[in-house]
Amino acid sequence: MASPTFLIIEDSPTMRQLIRFALNRIPGAEVVEASDGVDGLKKLSSNKVDLILTDINMPIMDGLKLVNLVRSNEAYKDVPIVIITTEGAKEDKERAMALGANAYITKPIQSTALLSTVKELLKL
Amino acid sequence: MSIKDTGDKRSKTDHLEKGEEFLDMFRKGQEFTQDLLKENERLRFQVIHLEEALKKKLQAPDGGQENNTSQDTVQKLAQYETRLRELETRLSEVEAENVDFVQRYIDVEEQNNNLANLYVASYQLHSTLDYEEVLQIILEIIINLIGGEVFAIYLLDEKANMLTPEASEGVPISDIPVVQLGEGVIGKAVQANESYFNDNPSEDLKELYADPLVCIPLTIKDDVIGTIALFRLLQQKVTFAPVDFELFTLLAGHAATAIFSSRLFTESKRKLSTYQGFLDLLSQ
Numbered sequence: 001m002a003s004p005t006f007l008i009i010e011d012s013p014t015m016r017q018l019i020r021f022a023l024n025r026i027p028g029a030e031v032v033e034a035s036d037g038v039d040g041l042k043k044l045s046s047n048k049v050d051l052i053l054t055d056i057n058m059p060i061m062d063g064l065k066l067v068n069l070v071r072s073n074e075a076y077k078d079v080p081i082v083i084i085t086t087e088g089a090k091e092d093k094e095r096a097m098a099l100g101a102n103a104y105i106t107k108p109i110q111s112t113a114l115l116s117t118v119k120e121l122l123k124l
Numbered sequence: 125m126s127i128k129d130t131g132d133k134r135s136k137t138d139h140l141e142k143g144e145e146f147l148d149m150f151r152k153g154q155e156f157t158q159d160l161l162k163e164n165e166r167l168r169f170q171v172i173h174l175e176e177a178l179k180k181k182l183q184a185p186d187g188g189q190e191n192n193t194s195q196d197t198v199q200k201l202a203q204y205e206t207r208l209r210e211l212e213t214r215l216s217e218v219e220a221e222n223v224d225f226v227q228r229y230i231d232v233e234e235q236n237n238n239l240a241n242l243y244v245a246s247y248q249l250h251s252t253l254d255y256e257e258v259l260q261i262i263l264e265i266i267i268n269l270i271g272g273e274v275f276a277i278y279l280l281d282e283k284a285n286m287l288t289p290e291a292s293e294g295v296p297i298s299d300i301p302v303v304q305l306g307e308g309v310i311g312k313a314v315q316a317n318e319s320y321f322n323d324n325p326s327e328d329l330k331e332l333y334a335d336p337l338v339c340i341p342l343t344i345k346d347d348v349i350g351t352i353a354l355f356r357l358l359q360q361k362v363t364f365a366p367v368d369f370e371l372f373t374l375l376a377g378h379a380a381t382a383i384f385s386s387r388l389f390t391e392s393k394r395k396l397s398t399y400q401g402f403l404d405l406l407s408q
Contacts, residue, residue, distance in 0.1 A: 004172075012264045012267075012268055013251075013359065014245070014264040014265055014268055014269070015268045018240065018241065018269070019246065021243075022240070034326060086273075099193065106358070106360045107268050108270060110237055111236070111240055112234075112237060112239045113232050
């Protein structure tokens with residue numbers, strides 16, 4: 001994969017910047033940002049996205065709903081989704097994975113762990 | 125002479141000739157045999173001579189050619205073994221260096237992560253002069269970078285000497301009690317301008333309001349303008365990492381400056397708006 005495109009869906013600008021920092025370490029990485037689930041779906045339809053990173057607790061549309069919608073769409077059913085969230089309970093993770101998320105990372109994040117997960121999913 | 129006599133004479137001649145032929149053959153055979161015997165003797169002598177030469181060579185001190193080859197092989201083998209031992213030693217050294225490099229790489233990666241966190245926190249704190257936005261950014265830093273679940277930002281009312289919660293996360297702001305400067309853990313930490321870390325925090329939230337997990341006075345030079353009190357961490361955040369203490373130090377200074385600047389800016393904007401309105405009124 002030459003230049004992967006990442007979609008970050010996160011309502012916190014601080015968190016978006018931190019994730020962007022980490023992803024920019026991947027050569028050629030392009031980053032698209034959205035501040036909520038609805039904005040995320042718009043950006044998904046207008047960009048060729050290789051991987052989605054999303055929070056759960058967001059205004060307008062939360063991350064789990066977003067995951068469900070993405071997976072229901074034939075066009076995006078194979079796009080890897082990484083959840084990045086403060087919700088650390090086992091049930092929360094199970095729910096997210098059952099909906100179709102590929103990875104579940106709890107905050108506060110370690111950039112190294114995030115990069116490692118992303119690279120594994122995209123086979124970089 | 126009769127026919128019979130001629131026949132007899134012829135027969136005798138034949139016999140003689142045959143006899144002579146036989147003798148010739150016999151003489152030739154004898155000569156051939158003698159030649160063979162001579163050749164046999166010559167060869168036998170040669171064999172004896174060669175055997176003696178071989179014996180002498182094998183018994184010689186510098187060995188025969190076979191001995192030389194064996195000793196060369198032994199020497200080469202010894203050289204290869206020495207070289208193998210050198211290579212094994214070098215391999216061990218390289219492996220040890222490798223382990224060292226891996227550890228250093230891990231350390232550098234961790235430093236990298238920490239610096240990224242600190243940079244982002246600092247950048248965000250100074251990215252706006254809007255007071256409400258600054259408070260929100262401080263909340264985000266504590267949630268996303270440190271892992272706080274329940275916490276509050278207090279600001280100091282210098283006239284009343286009271287610390288009043290201005291923003292909170294995890295609980296409604298109305299649940300958080302006001303603190304008198306110099307009283308209780310929070311009040312004393314702010315008065316002394318010293319950060320407080322609780323080694324044995326309670327499980328009960330109400331008790332934590334009085335004795336928090338962490339209390340970080342917000343300071344501009346030596347002037348304390350407020351404090352951050354952290355009551356509970358996220359479930360998955362078991363303990364503080366070294367970078368968390370760096371973030372506390374950063375918040376103590378930069379968050380204070382950001383709050384102060386944004387309050388000044390907001391107030392001056394409000395005053396400007398008031399003066400402008402007044403001037404508009406006068407000019408009518």
